[in-house]
Amino acid sequence: xxxxxxxxxxxxxxxxxxxxxxxxxxxxxxxxxxxxxxxxxxxxxxxxxxxxxxxxxxxxxxxxxxxxxxxxxxxxxxxxxxxxxxxxxxxxxxxxxxxxxxxxxxxxxxxxxxxxxxxxxxx
Numbered sequence: 001x002x003x004x005x006x007x008x009x010x011x012x013x014x015x016x017x018x019x020x021x022x023x024x025x026x027x028x029x030x031x032x033x034x035x036x037x038x039x040x041x042x043x044x045x046x047x048x049x050x051x052x053x054x055x056x057x058x059x060x061x062x063x064x065x066x067x068x069x070x071x072x073x074x075x076x077x078x079x080x081x082x083x084x085x086x087x088x089x090x091x092x093x094x095x096x097x098x099x100x101x102x103x104x105x106x107x108x109x110x111x112x113x114x115x116x117x118x119x120x121x122x123x
Contacts, residue, residue: 001034001035001036001056002033002035002036003035003036003037003038003041003050004021004026004035004036004037004038004041004057005038005039005040005041005042006018006021006037006038006039006053007039007040008105009021009084009085010039010053011085012084012085012086013037013053013054013085014053014054015085016121017085017087017088018083018084018085019060019083019085019118019119019120020080020083020084020116020117020118020119021084021116021117021119022067022084022102022114022115022116022117023114023115023117024106024108024112024114024115025115026062026115026117027064027115029059029062029115029117030059030062031059031060031061031062032058032059033058033059034056034057034058034059034122035056035057035059035119036052036056036057037052037053037054037056037057038050038051038052038053039051039053054121054123055121055122055123056122056123057119057120057121057122058119058120058121058122059117059118059119060118060119060120061116061117061118062115062116062117062118063115063116064113064114064115064116065113065114065116066110066111066112066113066114067099067102067103067108067109067110067111067112067114068099068110068111070095070098070099071095071096071099071110074095077095077098078094078095080095080098081093081094081095081098083118084098086098102114
C-alpha cells in the first residue's frame with residue numbers, strides 16, 4: 001500500500017473532515033485503490049519514522065482539472081473547499097484563498113492541471 005502525505009492538512013484528515021485532495025502528480029491512482037495517510041513520507045531526517053495518521057483511505061474517484069475551475073464556478077469552488085476540509089478555516093474557506101495557498105505551497109499556477117482525488121475513510 002502506498003503512503004500519501006498530508007503534511008499540510010494533517011488536522012483535517014485526523015478529524016475526518018477532508019474527503020478530497022489535489023495533487024500535481026498521482027495520475028496513476030484509480031478508484032478502489034487503498035492508500036495509507038501519513039504526516040510526511042519524504043525528506044525524513046535520520047531516525048525519523050513515517051507517522052500514520054489513521055487507517056487506510058479508499059479512493060472513490062480521480063480526474064484531472066485546472067485549479068481555476070473552482071473560481072469559474074464559485075458554487076463548485078465553495079463545495080470543494082469544504083470537501084478539502086477548509087469549510088471552517090478562517091483563512092482557506094474561500095476558493096481564491098485555497099487556490100493561492102495550493103499554488104504557493106506547490107509552486108504552480110491556477111491554470112495548471114492537478115489530480116483531484118476523492119476518498120473515503122475505512123476505519
